[in-house]
Amino acid sequence: MTDLKTCPSVLEAIGNTPIIELSRIAKDLPGRIFAKAEFMNPTGSMKDRIALKMIEQAEQEGKLQPGSIVIEETSGNTGIGLAMVCAIKGYQFIAVMSAGNSPERRQILEAMGAKVELVPQTPDGKPGQVTGEDLALVEKRAREMAEEMGAFLVNQFHNPDNCLAHYETTAQEIWQQMDGKIDYFLDVVGTSGTFTGIARALKEKDPNIQCWVVEPATAAVLAGKPVTNPRHVLQGSSYAKVPDLWDPAVCDGYITVSDGEAIRSARRLATEEGLLCGYTAGGNVAAATRIAGWCDPGARIVTILCDSGMKYLSTDLFKAKG
Incomplete structure (x- = not known):
């Protein structure tokens, strides 16, 4: 054993x-x-790995301080991983996600203490099928919120630590x-x-x-x-x-x-x-x-x-x- x-x-x-x-x-x-x-x-996905790496690297680079707010655009799994990491490290986490993602993900995020900002899909959007156009709306909202709140945007789609x-x-x-x-x-x-x-x-x-x-x-x-x-x-x-x-x-x-x-x-x-x-x-x-x-x-x-x-x-x- x-x-x-x-x-x-x-x-x-x-x-x-x-x-x-x-x-x-x-x-x-x-x-x-x-x-x-x-x-x-x-938390049930491979995204736990990147959540930990991206947060710890941001800490090392001085981008996160006690009491910092963390924001990320997510389809659910990265957000859930970040909610776990932030819960341990004491950061407030806001997940910005498409309304087209499965509701379980939203429920899990909220259960783990995260705030969820839901972004409506495009007019012809279909629940369960999030497109690049839907994601662009999510990314835009995440960037707006990060700027408004002075928060750290994890930016998984562009972050080399991913x-x-x-x-x-x-x-x-x-x-x-x-x-x-x-x-x-x-x-x-x-x-x-x-x-x-x-x-x-x-x-x-x-x-x-x-x-x-x-x-x-x-x-x-x-x-x-x-x-x-x-x-x-x-x-x-x-x-x-x-x-x-x-x-x-x-x-x-x-x-x-x-x-x-x-x-x-x-x-x-x-x-x-x-x-x-x-x-x-x-x-x-x-x-x-x-x-x-x-x-x-x-x-x-x-x-x-x-x-x-x-x-x-x-x-x-x-x-x-x-």
Whole structure:
């Protein structure tokens, strides 16, 4: 049994999540799929890592003082991670988010002491499908509030510490857990912090590792394809724009998934692997399954289970299968 130690706070429980082989989903495929269980971070998502890194770096740079107010635009997960960090460190946190995100996220933020500023979607917006246009409204409001209140704007979409958190922690854990035996790494892109940070670190260790981006079939902007429909279920990712933190130099390929594929894979994760995860994890696994079908026998594919499915119970994700 692994030796367990006490933690002086929940912040020390961030990271060191397990990698789980999806041997049931991939049982009839040539490739092997391994999933980094980031939903096992304290607040249920990989964003806990960047929340801690960005706040601690701001402290080191003197941007935060006792009593400071922290503001961030968020689809939910980064905000929830920041609410946790700010609760421990004593900062007031305000999350600015689109009304289109699932209500569970808003409820969790408020339960953790955060103030939530909801920004209405564009006139043709649809709940559960936040677009780049919706996000632009959120970003505008967050910047306005930060200026009005003299608050610290975390700015995850442009903050290099977002990438650095995954470069320093997630990627190193993956390398060690896989004993350096990785053929493919793939992940969706939202801010691009996770993909860029992990891919950059893995390629430094082994340039032969293939790093592939997963995008919605209707909004594969990084692959240079036209956006036919920016509304998709991959919440917190793929906003049909090239993010500031994107680095094409560490990307070897692009793969798209439909909403239906993401939903079916998320349901398979729950019913076949016992892993209750969100839409984006389903998208990652759908893409990994496709690569596992045509790769060399025994190839080892690593992807990310981004967040817990508990945040999607109000959506159609786990409702009667259609």
